[in-house]
Amino acid sequence: MLLTSDPATLHHIMSSNFSNYPKGPDTKLLFEAYGEILFATDLEEWRKQRKIVHGFFDHHEMRISTPKINHEIIQNGLFPVLDQVSEQGLVADLQEIIKRFMLDATCMIATGYNHGSLRVGLPEDRVLTALHDINHGILIRHIFPERLWKAKKWLGIGAEKKLCQAWETLDSIALEYLHKRKENPELFFQGINYFSPEFEAIGLNPSKVMIDVVKSLLFGGTDTPSSALTWFFWLVLENPKVELKIRGEIEANLSTEKGEKRVFFDPDELNKLVYLHATLLESMRLYPPAPFQSRTSIESDILPSGHRVNPMMKIVPCCYAMGRMESIWGEDCLEFKPERWISEKGRIIPVPSNKFVAFSSGPRICPGKELGLIRLKAAAASIIHNYQVEILKNHPVIPTTSIILNMKHGLKVRVTNRSA
Numbered sequence: 001m002l003l004t005s006d007p008a009t010l011h012h013i014m015s016s017n018f019s020n021y022p023k024g025p026d027t028k029l030l031f032e033a034y035g036e037i038l039f040a041t042d043l044e045e046w047r048k049q050r051k052i053v054h055g056f057f058d059h060h061e062m063r064i065s066t067p068k069i070n071h072e073i074i075q076n077g078l079f080p081v082l083d084q085v086s087e088q089g090l091v092a093d094l095q096e097i098i099k100r101f102m103l104d105a106t107c108m109i110a111t112g113y114n115h116g117s118l119r120v121g122l123p124e125d126r127v128l129t130a131l132h133d134i135n136h137g138i139l140i141r142h143i144f145p146e147r148l149w150k151a152k153k154w155l156g157i158g159a160e161k162k163l164c165q166a167w168e169t170l171d172s173i174a175l176e177y178l179h180k181r182k183e184n185p186e187l188f189f190q191g192i193n194y195f196s197p198e199f200e201a202i203g204l205n206p207s208k209v210m211i212d213v214v215k216s217l218l219f220g221g222t223d224t225p226s227s228a229l230t231w232f233f234w235l236v237l238e239n240p241k242v243e244l245k246i247r248g249e250i251e252a253n254l255s256t257e258k259g260e261k262r263v264f265f266d267p268d269e270l271n272k273l274v275y276l277h278a279t280l281l282e283s284m285r286l287y288p289p290a291p292f293q294s295r296t297s298i299e300s301d302i303l304p305s306g307h308r309v310n311p312m313m314k315i316v317p318c319c320y321a322m323g324r325m326e327s328i329w330g331e332d333c334l335e336f337k338p339e340r341w342i343s344e345k346g347r348i349i350p351v352p353s354n355k356f357v358a359f360s361s362g363p364r365i366c367p368g369k370e371l372g373l374i375r376l377k378a379a380a381a382s383i384i385h386n387y388q389v390e391i392l393k394n395h396p397v398i399p400t401t402s403i404i405l406n407m408k409h410g411l412k413v414r415v416t417n418r419s420a
């Protein structure tokens with residue numbers, strides 16, 4: 001195994017020499033709970049699927065439905081929950097609230113159905129538990145020898161038992177929503193029609209592929225954006241000057257009446273919030289939601305750093321470390337400084353994806369990047385404009401050991417409604 005934080009090496013394995021560095025033969029097994037689409041595939045199989053999936057993300061339906069979905073989840077999910085926390089003076093876990101927000105929004109994109117996990121009282125949610133157990137199971141499979149976790153799977157014990165149960169839960173929920181949608185299409189937000197016959201044309205089982213597409217969207221669209229927004233809030237709330245600047249930018253650029261409660265969801269409006277955008281990128285630089293990625297070589301090779309690579313060698317780009325390298329970001333690399341992303345002309349400075357790796361890099365770069373950023377901006381602006389959020393004193397903020405960078409103890413906050 002070779003760990004790297006070198007942008008030239010990252011570019012080599014993820015872009016210029018992409019075909020020699022697939023995720024590797026064990027990927028299907030590691031990610032099997034999320035089905036046989038995208039995350040778990042490689043090479044030709046992946047290339048064909050990715051082409052079809054790109055069609056959904058580029059489709060104008062996606063552009064039209066994204067703001068509608070964000071509006072629905074903010075207005076009918078997020079606001080009632082935050083209002084209750086505010087009115088009753090409760091302590092809330094912002095990480096949990098954000099996770100539910102992302103789950104419901106992604107579920108609407110994937111199935112047309114509002115899963116409704118974000119509602120007053122935050123009742124236990126089997127999909128959230130399933131996503132948590134699967135991610136934990138995937139981490140265990142990465143760490144322990146295959147023979148060990150396979151034995152546990154066979155015996156039905158430990159993390160493997162939970163992973164299998166969670167896998168069944170996701171399969172059944174995906175199937176349930178797809179059936180409901182077929183039987184009562186009028187009850188569903190139509191969203192994107194991804195039931196593409198093209199999948200059948202590349203040899204995928206049409207009934208299984210729908211479940212797998214739903215599962216891979218739930219996986220891709222829930223945990224990474226919720227990690228990004230949770231760390232964003234922690235950094236912003238710890239830096240009141242940044243919070244004030246974001247609030248000022250909203251008031252200066254978007255039509256808001258004093259004391260008026262507003263949902264921000266229109267992409268044209270949100271795109272005016274350059275400082276907010278920069279703050280989100282800066283948070284993901286320091287806390288990339290996927291803190292490491294991995295590739296496995298097919299043939300031997302020499303890396304730009306001069307290191308020799310043998311066939312079947314695992315190369316692990318350390319995204320977390322790359323966000324904190326002086327050689328990439330300069331002497332102030334450890335400072336939280338959204339301004340570094342803004343040019344003199346007031347625009348976002350583009351940084352190549354082999355240096356800013358939060359969305360991965362090369363042909364496998366996240367297809368949900370634009371959708372994710374708009375959703376993050378909508379949620380962040382709507383919360384910051386309408387509520388005063390305060391982190392509980394002495395609340396410990398520590399990352400978990402996981403394939404996703406979550407907070408081990410959540411983010412405990414109190415909330416005050418600014419328009420009440």
Ligand code: HEM
Pocket residue numbers: 038039050106109216217220221222224225228289290293357358359360363364365366367368369371372373376
């Ligand atoms: C802040 C938001 C997001 C971040 C930081 C992020 C990050 C990433 C990263 C690092 C990968 C590469 C993972 C790997 O190769 O193992 C990825 C892939 C992917 N993401 Fe995102 N993502 C975000 C939002 C979304 C959203 C909202 C969706 C969909 C609704 C989505 C769907 C996907 C899919 C389908 C892939 C697999 C692509 C492939 O293997 O070809 N992502 N994302």
